[in-house]
Amino acid sequence: MLGLHNGKLQVQYSNENTAGVTTGGPFLNNGQWHTISVEESRNNLIVKVAREAVMKINIPTGLFQEMLGLFQLNITVGGLFNNGQLVKSINPRLDACMRGWNWMNGEDTITTETIKQDARMQCFSDIERGSYYPGYGHASFQIKYATGLGDAEDSWAVNVDLSIRPSTDTGTLFAVVHGNNVSLSLAIVDSGSATPDIIVAIESVIVEKLEGLSLCTGDSVSIQLIVTKSRIVLASADVVGSSPLTQVKKAERLSKLNEYMQGPGLTYLGGVPDVPITSIPVTAFYKGCMQTTINNHHIDLDEALYKHFDIGSHSCPVPNKGH
Numbered sequence: 001m002l003g004l005h006n007g008k009l010q011v012q013y014s015n016e017n018t019a020g021v022t023t024g025g026p027f028l029n030n031g032q033w034h035t036i037s038v039e040e041s042r043n044n045l046i047v048k049v050a051r052e053a054v055m056k057i058n059i060p061t062g063l064f065q066e067m068l069g070l071f072q073l074n075i076t077v078g079g080l081f082n083n084g085q086l087v088k089s090i091n092p093r094l095d096a097c098m099r100g101w102n103w104m105n106g107e108d109t110i111t112t113e114t115i116k117q118d119a120r121m122q123c124f125s126d127i128e129r130g131s132y133y134p135g136y137g138h139a140s141f142q143i144k145y146a147t148g149l150g151d152a153e154d155s156w157a158v159n160v161d162l163s164i165r166p167s168t169d170t171g172t173l174f175a176v177v178h179g180n181n182v183s184l185s186l187a188i189v190d191s192g193s194a195t196p197d198i199i200v201a202i203e204s205v206i207v208e209k210l211e212g213l214s215l216c217t218g219d220s221v222s223i224q225l226i227v228t229k230s231r232i233v234l235a236s237a238d239v240v241g242s243s244p245l246t247q248v249k250k251a252e253r254l255s256k257l258n259e260y261m262q263g264p265g266l267t268y269l270g271g272v273p274d275v276p277i278t279s280i281p282v283t284a285f286y287k288g289c290m291q292t293t294i295n296n297h298h299i300d301l302d303e304a305l306y307k308h309f310d311i312g313s314h315s316c317p318v319p320n321k322g323h
Helices: 109-116 247-261
Strands: 003-004 007-013 019-024 036-041 042-050 051-056 127-129 131-134 139-143 159-164 171-178 179-191 197-202 205-210 221-227 232-236 266-269 286-296 315-317
Touching: 007 042, 007 315, 019 051, 042 266, 127 221, 139 221, 159 171, 159 179, 171 247, 171 286, 197 221, 197 232, 197 247, 205 247, 266 286
Parallel strands: 131 315
Antiparallel strands: 003 007, 007 019, 036 042, 042 051, 127 315, 131 286, 139 266, 159 221, 159 286, 171 179, 171 266, 179 197, 197 205, 221 232
């Protein structure tokens, strides 16, 4: 197996006689094109980047078994078939673009034709770091929000930092779901004015709103949400949100949220699961780029319990600001 791990090439090899893992070469996770080749010579595997050898791995016995005078190879690209066993576990799903491939000096017209007919397998012409949400599907995580303060006033806390570059003016960014109830959600919603609003809801009730942000300009916008049993803060740079509720009604909503937060829930990014439409103000999925930090932990979508296949974990299309 030739893969990427922490930005560098990794080779894993095994047969009935030998097994090993080798990592080396330059960092390749920079959004640029790199030419990579793997060659097997007698008792050696040689990995090259831009035609320069970066790894030479000594293997005492041949990796491939001959049958009836022939070597049969089943090649898998971008992942593993049937959860193939690795010497050392890594996430096998590749988040990258590839072109100009050549397997065993043979032309691969089947893969080329398949990609031409499937838009999901085609690359964006320019990319940058971030996670891309296509406007359908979500990612889910099991995140604990307890602060370890026991029965203290703020025994749990939600602290969400987002950098978003939306392509549409409505969609759920973040949500905490308990059973069939969306206990807390953060979303963009079309306000009917020149700019969309950012809203925070507890169940179906909007408890905080941020207005007047220019979100669809092609530039990234930072959003911060802090929620505890006693307060809600929604802000973007120097702009701070306000609540449409009275202090009494807001306290009632926070008390309800506190009840939910005592039990286990799931955190969703980019949308919510199939819940009653009346349980949340915005059921639409988010479309655009987003980088997420929750309680000071950067969220890696490859670590999700579930992630829709079309969500890009680490790469976003660069917008053409001329259009």
